Amino acid sequence: MEDGLDIIDVNSWVGSWPFDYHREDTAARLDSLLASEGISLAYVSTPEASLNPDYVEANRRLIRRVRRYDRFRPVPVLDPTIGGWREALSDYCEGGITAVRIIPGYHDYRCTCAEAAALVDAVEAAGMALIVQVRMADERTHHRLCQIPAAPAGDIVELAGRHPGLPIVAMCTYFHEAVKIAASATNVSFDISHIERMRTLPSLLESVPAERVLFGSHAPFLTLLSAKMKLAAPGISEADRRCIASENARRIFGAEERERA
């Protein structure tokens, strides 16, 4: 891997999570980790918005926490089944935010439903990118009384087909899900946090173009170094590695913009 490769993490989180302790659950500690691993920018949401119905307040707290760190770009979470998202989306757009995230499984809807369609229409009209959080954690490891389904790959294909001009990032897909979605939807990209197979990236690029693969760590849920080692492993061209490390993120999220919501 080239020395000094610019890396943008499109999938990181600040905040507490009820099922695990994460040392880097504050903006300061996550920023320190990202700095130590050479991550120049990080698109960050709060996991608190996945379970707390007041997602607007969760986003407000996130934005307040990360504001003083140049490394962070906040990605608010919206829930189309609870009112308030239109006003929030408008505020985020005015504040220069370039992407929002939906978490269909945790918010108990399908991303093909009517409520989601209205939100996605509005996101597209606002010129933003849409992140679909497929899962937060391996379904086998959930709390026994809190089993949350992953967003089905077929739903994302259908959503992408309805919005061919909307850049969608399917976050935390497994290898086979990414391959399935990529085969049918050209406007969906994938982060690498949960994509794994022996020689992950050379294997993935046999089915998914490098232009649709993004560096995402899912830190602090997952070990940031693991995502970096996936990116650094041999078997892909340096041009593809640069695409995955940062160039695709800049294209999709407009990373040159400094959001100050």
Added chain:
Amino acid sequence: MTGQPIFDIHAHTRCSRPESDDEIVVAGREAGVTRINLLGDVLAFGFFPTAEQVRAINDGTKRSLDRYPDVFTGFCFVNPENPEAFSIAEIEQRLQEDGFRGVKLESCVVARDKRLDPIMETAERLGVPVLHHAWYNIAGSSGKESTPADIADLASRFPGVQIIMAHLGGARVRGVQDIKPYPNLHIDTSGSQPMTELVEYAVSELGPERVLYGSDVPGRDYAPQIGRVAGARVSDAVKEMILYGNGARLVGL
């Protein structure tokens, strides 16, 4: 990648695909893995293989060992449902004639099943470790999957056998606590995604000498699975123990 020898205690080649030997060796070399322990293509015939199928699985491992003797070590896979005499003979032949170094148990029966007893007694007599699959799987188990509590029961019945429980990522906090009282019970770091905090937790609760690096390739990848150890907040000395020393000691490298 880490600049130190790495021993992967948990890997599988495909018994019907000799080229899988080459693929794993190449991928391991790229990641800096120096030795790889093969557990057999244990699901090649489903969860409940016949004696003939078990022999085919172990033949596949033998093929891999013969092709790359400087890289691979191997464990003998058995299904406790099969006749006791067959399983014991298979273990004895593979260990005494084919150079295998341990026994692998999967999800054919749960670890509390008394049909494991003659297999464990054979491992104890031959002085080799047993690696057993385990998981706390709330999404529904496949086969007859053991939980870490089941493995703890096995360890309590056979304190003279060194047991490696697979999948820290499937055991997690509850599983680590289950096995903590049994000093003959170790855990490998494989299982699911490279979740943070777990390696540190296992080291803290079990002691560093009871944690072994495992990847579960080819379903998983070397780089991220090494990363979960290399990225853990433990000392370099502990990382060396996990990545090489502990596994090498148990397998007799």
